[in-house]
Amino acid sequence: MAQQIIIEPDxxxxxxxxxxxxxxxxxxxxxxxxxxxxxxxxxxxxxGWAVVxxxxxxxxxxxxxxxxxxxxxxxxxxPLFTLCGVVAWSxxxxxxxxxxxxxxxxxxxxxxxxxxxxxxxxxxxxxGLMDLIVALAILAILMVFYGYVPGVTAWLFLFFLAAALVLxxxxxxxxxxxxxxxxDVKFAIPFFIQMxxxxxxxxxxLENVPSHLRLFFHLNPMTWIIQGFRWSLLGVGxxxxxxxxxxxxxxxxxxxxxxxxxxxYESEFAxxx
Amino acid sequence: MKHxxxxxxxxxxxxxxxxxxxxxxHSIRDNLSGILKRVARGALNDKHSGPRSKTDExxxxxxxxxxxxxxxxxxxxxxxxxxxxxxxxxxxxxLLKILARITKPTEGRAMMSGRVGSLLEVGTGFHPEMTGxxxxxxNGSILGMRKREIARNLDxxxxxxxxxxxxxTPVKRYSSGMYVRxxxxxxxxxxxxxxxxxEVLAVGDLAFxxxxxxxxxxxxxxxxxxxxxxxxxxxxxxxxxRVAWLDRGQIVELGPTFEVVKHYEENSLQALxxxxxxxxxxxxxxxxxxxxxxxxxxYDQIGNPVNVFSHGDRMSWVVEVGGTCKFDTYSLxxxxxxxxxEYVATGVSCLMHDMYFSCHxxxxxxxxxxxxxxxxxxxxxxxLRTEMTIADSWEPAGVFHxxxxxxxxxxxxxxxxxxxxxxxxxxxxx
Numbered sequence: 001m002a003q004q005i006i007i008e009p010d011x012x013x014x015x016x017x018x019x020x021x022x023x024x025x026x027x028x029x030x031x032x033x034x035x036x037x038x039x040x041x042x043x044x045x046x047x048g049w050a051v052v053x054x055x056x057x058x059x060x061x062x063x064x065x066x067x068x069x070x071x072x073x074x075x076x077x078x079p080l081f082t083l084c085g086v087v088a089w090s091x092x093x094x095x096x097x098x099x100x101x102x103x104x105x106x107x108x109x110x111x112x113x114x115x116x117x118x119x120x121x122x123x124x125x126x127x128g129l130m131d132l133i134v135a136l137a138i139l140a141i142l143m144v145f146y147g148y149v150p151g152v153t154a155w156l157f158l159f160f161l162a163a164a165l166v167l168x169x170x171x172x173x174x175x176x177x178x179x180x181x182x183x184d185v186k187f188a189i190p191f192f193i194q195m196x197x198x199x200x201x202x203x204x205x206l207e208n209v210p211s212h213l214r215l216f217f218h219l220n221p222m223t224w225i226i227q228g229f230r231w232s233l234l235g236v237g238x239x240x241x242x243x244x245x246x247x248x249x250x251x252x253x254x255x256x257x258x259x260x261x262x263x264x265y266e267s268e269f270a271x272x273x
Numbered sequence: 274m275k276h277x278x279x280x281x282x283x284x285x286x287x288x289x290x291x292x293x294x295x296x297x298x299h300s301i302r303d304n305l306s307g308i309l310k311r312v313a314r315g316a317l318n319d320k321h322s323g324p325r326s327k328t329d330e331x332x333x334x335x336x337x338x339x340x341x342x343x344x345x346x347x348x349x350x351x352x353x354x355x356x357x358x359x360x361x362x363x364x365x366x367x368l369l370k371i372l373a374r375i376t377k378p379t380e381g382r383a384m385m386s387g388r389v390g391s392l393l394e395v396g397t398g399f400h401p402e403m404t405g406x407x408x409x410x411x412n413g414s415i416l417g418m419r420k421r422e423i424a425r426n427l428d429x430x431x432x433x434x435x436x437x438x439x440x441x442t443p444v445k446r447y448s449s450g451m452y453v454r455x456x457x458x459x460x461x462x463x464x465x466x467x468x469x470x471x472e473v474l475a476v477g478d479l480a481f482x483x484x485x486x487x488x489x490x491x492x493x494x495x496x497x498x499x500x501x502x503x504x505x506x507x508x509x510x511x512x513x514x515r516v517a518w519l520d521r522g523q524i525v526e527l528g529p530t531f532e533v534v535k536h537y538e539e540n541s542l543q544a545l546x547x548x549x550x551x552x553x554x555x556x557x558x559x560x561x562x563x564x565x566x567x568x569x570x571x572y573d574q575i576g577n578p579v580n581v582f583s584h585g586d587r588m589s590w591v592v593e594v595g596g597t598c599k600f601d602t603y604s605l606x607x608x609x610x611x612x613x614x615e616y617v618a619t620g621v622s623c624l625m626h627d628m629y630f631s632c633h634x635x636x637x638x639x640x641x642x643x644x645x646x647x648x649x650x651x652x653x654x655x656x657l658r659t660e661m662t663i664a665d666s667w668e669p670a671g672v673f674h675x676x677x678x679x680x681x682x683x684x685x686x687x688x689x690x691x692x693x694x695x696x697x698x699x700x701x702x703x
Contacts, residue, residue: 003386005386006382006383006385007377007384007385008378008382009380010377030410030414030415031411034400037407038402041402106398109415111375112393112394113375113391113398114373114375114389114391270370
């Protein structure tokens with residue numbers, strides 16, 4: 001029996017069409033691969049950049065935060081401490097940035113071909129994940145170097161990884177849809193991410209934050225995701241179920257909100273982009 | 274045999290905000306100022322003031338929006354090649370985009386039974402850094418093919434594109450011809466039940482266009498449905514069974530290809546001011562003269578005033594003179610030029626036929642044909658002779674068009690000559 005397609009105006013109800021999205025999973029893979037290959041193919045260092053960036057970042061952060069500012073690192077060697085934070089932060093920042101521009105960077109696809117538009121922000125996660133794999137390998141080398149053996153809680157790192165992705169996609173769905181309408185967003189987001197970096201304990205320990213400002217830091221979901229990475233992989237800091245639930249809840253809430261907004265305006269993308 | 278409808282469109286309409294049609298309006302500032310203005314005018318009632326949605330659009334005053342499509346209803350049968358024609362901005366591409374689900378209609382609905390493949394552009398999503406092979410998979414996947422399906426057809430795609438040697442070269446090193454061949458090869462191997470095609474014939478060389486047409490005929494031959502938007506009437510005539518002619522978002526005529534295309538072409542020619550079948554000269558042009566040409570009428574064989582003819586038709590002109598003649602007789606001369614500049618034909622009543630008209634004769638009839646000229650726009654110039662002098666010359670007096678010249682309409686690879694002489698080929702062997 002041939003499939004029946006009915007085209008109608010939006011009736012205001014939001015349907016997720018997950019089955020259709022699933023049918024396009026190969027497309028997500030191909031687009032993600034295209035983004036990754038396109039980034040590294042013509043570059044002289046190629047994938048080397050994925051190594052150079054975290055290494056340099058760790059070097060500079062260790063110097064500025066550790067030596068110049070003299071901040072503490074929860075009793076862990078500064079490079080190891082910072083790299084662990086950078087791994088998580090880069091995943092989040094790259095994913096959010098790429099998701100934001102995912103629609104406008106593929107204008108010709110949006111205006112010429114039909115597929116569930118969710119494919120684009122999802123495929124844009126490829127680059128962040130690719131960098132993550134490289135960064136994790138460097139982290140593993142550094143852990144061996146400093147003699148840190150991951151404990152039994154190490155697998156929980158996957159939870160925080162997922163939280164970082166869900167958070168980035170959630171915000172990214174909102175910003176990408178907004179970006180299709182207002183191209184200003186493309187310029188605002190990198191700036192916004194940079195500001196967010198400073199108020200997140202990526203390159204300094206949470207214990208450096210004055211206690212009266214702690215609450216503000218605690219409300220930042222990225223604080224717990226970064227702390228979670230360090231807690232699960234390096235075994236530092238404390239992590240109670242409340243923090244876990246908080247992180248998951250905030251990430252999911254933003255994700256659902258972003259998804260709603262994206263779906264709400266999805267049918268207009270081809271007209272306004 | 275009962276026809277099963279493959280596509281059914283009911284009262285489809287699409288409204289665009291005017292701002293959307295004119296360039297990139299999207300900065301937050303613009304929209305904010307728009308909202309502020311509306312607040313100032315009190316036009317914004319207590320609804321939400323966020324980015325406008327579809328419902329806002331409907332409540333907007335008509336001046337801010339335009340119906341790109343309105344009340345479109347049609348049915349396309351399975352296995353049919355259906356053409357959509359019309360001038361730029363008639364709504365052809367909007368209709369196709371709605372059927373392709375790229376954009377949503379504002380009202381009405383469309384139903385389609387079967388997998389839909391759309392070819393609105395060849396090579397969508399190609400990445401220059403990636404090899405031909407990698408792009409086949411990417412592009413195929415974008416067009417809705419499964420990986421397995423692409424892998425199975427890979428060899429065919431590559432040989433169809435004639436790119437065996439370059440398949441692992443980044444496509445940025447391809448010539449534009451190779452690029453288009455590869456892109457079309459991928460598209461040609463998707464196997465939808467309904468194929469939507471937009472203007473893709475406009476790109477690529479003639480060989481590519483032929484391949485494209487051939488492929489569409491094959492698709493339809495297998496009982497699948499093709500919806501084809503084009504400006505190129507030769508392609509529409511060759512391919513389509515039925516055609517819908519759109520103008521300003523509405524269907525003007527829907528029916529068999531030959532009729533609709535003919536009407537469409539006549540109409541678009543009439544839209545040109547210079548091509549009325551009856552031309553009356555303006556007063557300023559003739560006020561300096563005492564004896565002058567004042568009117569030209571063109572008729573077809575059965576006496577209808579027309580200036581659009583098919584190859585092989587006959588036509589008649591009636592030339593009217595005005596003013597007073599100082600001599601007893603006058604004679605007429607005509608010349609026909611093709612718009613491309615060729616001097617095609619002439620006729621001089623005195624010199625060629627030894628024919629003079631008495632000055633009491635006000636209207637002279639000239640019969641021409643059969644017209645051996647090929648497709649194009651032809652201008653007529655007239656001269657009025659008395660004794661040995663030229664009393665008046667009127668050029669161009671009128672314009673006529675030849676629109677149906679089949680051998681050249683269909684075979685674009687032949688360079689079109691000015692005329693076609695009746696001929697036949699046969700073996701001269703004993």
